Amino acid sequence: AQSVTQPDIHITVSEGASLELRCNYSYGATPYLFWYVQSPGQGLQLLLKYFSGDTLVQGIKGFEAEFKRSQSSFNLRKPSVHWSDAAEYFCAVAPLSGSARQLTFGSGTQLTVLP
Amino acid sequence: EAQVTQNPRYLITVTGKKLTVTCSQNMNHEYMSWYRQDPGLGLRQIYYSMNVEVTDKGDVPEGYKVSRKEKRNFPLILESPSPNQTSLYFCASRSLQGAKETQYFGPGTRLLVL
Numbered sequence: 001a002q003s004v005t006q007p008d009i010h011i012t013v014s015e016g017a018s019l020e021l022r023c024n025y026s027y028g029a030t031p032y033l034f035w036y037v038q039s040p041g042q043g044l045q046l047l048l049k050y051f052s053g054d055t056l057v058q059g060i061k062g063f064e065a066e067f068k069r070s071q072s073s074f075n076l077r078k079p080s081v082h083w084s085d086a087a088e089y090f091c092a093v094a095p096l097s098g099s100a101r102q103l104t105f106g107s108g109t110q111l112t113v114l115p
Numbered sequence: 116e117a118q119v120t121q122n123p124r125y126l127i128t129v130t131g132k133k134l135t136v137t138c139s140q141n142m143n144h145e146y147m148s149w150y151r152q153d154p155g156l157g158l159r160q161i162y163y164s165m166n167v168e169v170t171d172k173g174d175v176p177e178g179y180k181v182s183r184k185e186k187r188n189f190p191l192i193l194e195s196p197s198p199n200q201t202s203l204y205f206c207a208s209r210s211l212q213g214a215k216e217t218q219y220f221g222p223g224t225r226l227l228v229l
Binding site: 004042043046090107 | 157159173222
């Protein structure tokens with residue numbers, strides 16, 4: 001069964017500092033990969049997704065993620081964090097084939113931004 | 116505006132009292148699903164639907180029912196709620212059309228079962 005691991009439950013960074021959130025997946029073949037953000041009291045918003053091609057994916061709000069097949073990782077990065085980035089971040093995977101294509105989520109990483 | 120709506124947003128109920136959480140989307144999406152979110156566990160899928168009258172179990176279906184009589188609506192039914200169903204629930208929808216599909220989430224329903 002596919003699984004997603006986000007090893008960092010909580011990360012604290014200062015505003016303006018760089019950010020990297022880790023995501024590792026376990027799956028038989030390269031799946032579709034996603035990062036979602038959940039602001040307090042809000043639903044989930046898609047930041048970016050990887051299906052194929054260039055392994056560096058650009059998303060909204062200045063985020064990017066890099067797919068590394070050899071490490072089964074899809075880490076999310078941002079060069080300079082803003083206070084409004086404080087939120088919970090979820091990595092998710094879905095199989096390439098099959099129209100059901102269920103999303104499997106990691107347990108999330110809570111980001112705190114210090115002024 | 117593309118939207119998934121859920122009602123109610125907050126609900127407090129007692130054990131055994133049947134309740135329904137409604138979900139509606141305005142994007143003509145075929146695929147709809149329900150998730151529950153619990154601390155440290157991320158989101159887990161309860162049920163999903165590929166189209167009208169087509170539903171199937173997700174990872175944690177016990178204690179829940181769904182129906183899909185219309186394409187836009189996908190209600191979640193708790194026939195006899197129990198305290199372990201206290202959670203944050205999200206409805207989501209997406210199309211089934213290839214690599215451009217994006218899953219849209221509702222704002223969530225926070226349920227407390229006493």
